[in-house]
Amino acid sequence: MSTNIQGERMEDEQHLLSGRSSKGPSASCKLIVALAILIPTALLLAALAAIAVLSVRITHLQATSSSNSQTNVCTSPSCIKLASNVLQFMNTSVDPCQDFYNYSCGGWEAANVIPSGYGSWGLFNELNQRNNIAIKKLLDGMKLSDVDAVKLARKLYESCMDTDGLTAKGAEPIRNLLSLTGGWDLVGVMNSSAPQWSLFSADFRSSKSYGNDGFFSFGISVNDKNSSQYIPVLSQSGLTLPSPDSYTDPSAANVTIPALKQFIVSILSLINNTNGGTGAAAAGSGFEQVADQIIDLETSLAEIFVSNVALRDPQATYNLYNLTELANSTLWTQFNWTQYILESFKAAQLGDIGSDDIVINVRTPSYFKNLSLVYINYNESVLENYFKWHLVLQYIEYLGNQFLSPYYQYTTSVLGSGKTERYLTCVSSLEDIVPMTVSRLYTDYVLAPGTKGNISEMVSQIKTAFQERLSKNTFLDSVTKQRSIWKVGNISQMIAYPDEISDNNYLLNKSASVVQASGQYFMSAVNHVINGNTENLQKLGKPVVKTEWEIAPTVVNAYYEPLYNEFVFLEGILNSPFFDAGWPDYFKYGAFGVVAGHELTHGFDDQGQQYNQDGVLTPWWTNTSVAKFKNKTKCFVEQYSQYSMFGYHINGELTQGENIADNGGVKTAFQAYKNVAGTTTPPSLPSVDLNPDQLFFVAFGQVWCSLFSPQFIASNLKTNPHSPGPYRVIGALSNSEEFSSTFKCADNTRMNPSKKCDLW
Helix, strand or coil: CCEEEEECCHHHCCEEECCCCCCCCCCCCCCCCCCCCCCCHHHHHHHHHHHHHHHCCCCCCHHHCCCCCCCCECCCHHHHHHHHHHHHHCCCCCCCCCCHHHHHHHHHHHHCCCCCCCCEEEHHHHHHHHHHHHHHHHHHCCCCCCCHHHHHHHHHHHHHHCHHHHHHHCCHHHHHHHHHCCCEHHHCECCCCCCCCCCCCHHHHHHHHCCCCCCEEEEEEEECCEEEEEEEEEEECCCCCCCCHHHHCHHHHHHHHHHHHHHHHHHHHHHHCHHHHCCCCCCCCCHHHHHHHHHHHHHHHHHHCCCCCHHHCCCCCCCEEEHHHHHCCCCCCCCCHHHHHHHHHHHCCCCCCCHHHCEEEECCHHHHHHHHHHHCCCCHHHHHHHHHHHHHHCCHHHCCHHHHHHHHHHHHHHHCCCCCCHHHHHHHHHHHHCHHHHHHHHHHHCCCCCHHHHHHHHHHHHHHHHHHHHHCCCCCCHHHHHHHHHHHHHCEEEEECCHHHHCHHHHHHHHHCCCCCCCCHHHHHHHHHHHHHHHHHCCCCCCCCCCCCCCCCCCCCEEEECCCCEEEEEHHHCCCCCCCCCCCHHHHHHHHHHHHHHHHHHHHCCCHHHECCCCCECCCCCHHHHHHHHHHHHHHHHHHHCCEECCEECCCCCCHHHHHHHHHHHHHHHHHHHHHHCCCCCCECCCCCCCHHHHHHHHHHHHCCEEECHHHHHHHHHHCCCCCHHHHHHHHHCCCHHHHHHCCCCCCECCECCCCCCCC
């Protein structure tokens, strides 16, 4: 349930300072660390010359003049490079009091385009790409001193990069997988020893262990009301398209449904090897009819899905049933829950567990009630085709070019993003399959020494600043205020990477159970899914491990986990544009400090506020404080719902947690920076006619420099709990008194409206 700063994984272009972490079975939650740059004297002189030219672009606005005499100037290589970037990114012809995003990022937008294969592009992506290039170079070069886990990782990387070899195998890997789960007569994969397919067969349960997400997801997560205990969780699942609206909204479905149909037909044809393996359906194959049936079934599911907004309420998604109650309930009455759950635990080698001892959290009971009515409308043949399709769907990205071509055609039509350079796919796969080995490489050769300590000190300052703001809060009563201050003091943190990555045996044990000795890409992916599901189920009955890293450390992201009252700052994000140890404090706090403040504020957003200092979902505020809090959050919902891009409006309810965190993050980080600065005047940047306070806000604004395609926005706004970058800047700063004072914005200008949303 964790909340991250960006949204989702970078390759899906939907993550960063967000909502919930990946501690649970349905968890889904990257940026970039640059290699150290040594700038010789000639390059320093060239950079200074470039800055001198760029500084001519600065328009001296009386309202924003810094009156900076440039007598105390930072001339280190880090500051010179930073000043150059700041000036290039800005558009100083824009009034910062009218559009601070464009003022901060207009130059960057004019100099950039969205690369092929992407639906959006920004500084997050640039950092992610720099990180991936660094990892690629490390994987490309074999060293005799490499530990065994790194050698395995290299074999896996080489197998992934061998697209000719993957293409030559054709459909063989996926056909073999289908054979292991009972076959699929439709595409000519027979398994005569397997009984006829049904929801009650062992093959159905087996396919779920291979990652089949049809109809529902089932796994182990932390108990929201007892954070020291794991609990089984059931939730809705089983759509191919990214959101229910993709099926039910005619304006979206006119594009998404034809694209999905063509995708299904192409993949079925390739698996069946019809028409020369081109992906074109042979006459009379019946694949188009099958695709129509799968889409019809998924449309029926979409109509009963609980909305993303409703899923944000942790009380509404906490519904306990013991196994007997579940079996006798109205939740998908045709399915044998007892048999499925007990056999799943047995397959995970949990031994005999009495049904009376099992209590399950059903996150979406209304979905399962309605599923009973959907299920009876489809025969066994349609159901089998649907479930087999969802098994195949999990592994298409690990096949050859003939499969990737229709896959990227589909994602381009539906998501606005498609094929990128192969090494990016392979590095991302390694981060999924062997994340700690990749982290070992990155930590040893890329991460700047001392980063952990620097970040830890900044995080400590952020926590102090938030506590100070709480102590001055005017809407919380004294009891709630004190409890909230305690909660901040009780927040734990994990920074950069786990210490275990220095243990060679630990790395080898984590890798050898997944990666085959030959590094076979497809089967390593399969092993990763099976082992992950088995390890997840084996958590039942064990103590909760709160120091588990649920996201690869090299991902460009940060997140807060309310169940643990913990925030995590991954090493992938600990570099420019977020952090450089050589930057002045105002820029470090305007960039990374806001990230830290954002994650801390998640502990007090519409979801995090419901969890106490021990991560327990329980009423711990007084009713009076809760009522005032809810009344204040309405302002953010109304504010952000007014923003739109390409004619698509932001969903203020879906994004309210992230919007609250953005607002609290900026205010907290600004106070932390002022606390650190004290009465001293920090050094300015060369040729940048802005004072330190102004540069704090520029640092925040430039983190979110980004470009979007209409297709990406149309899909993204339906599922992503984060607002697009421009409105993360405009929304948060138009609520900031500190911003409007710093830039001397007149009353009732766009960035200084009379009505401001204020919470933390």
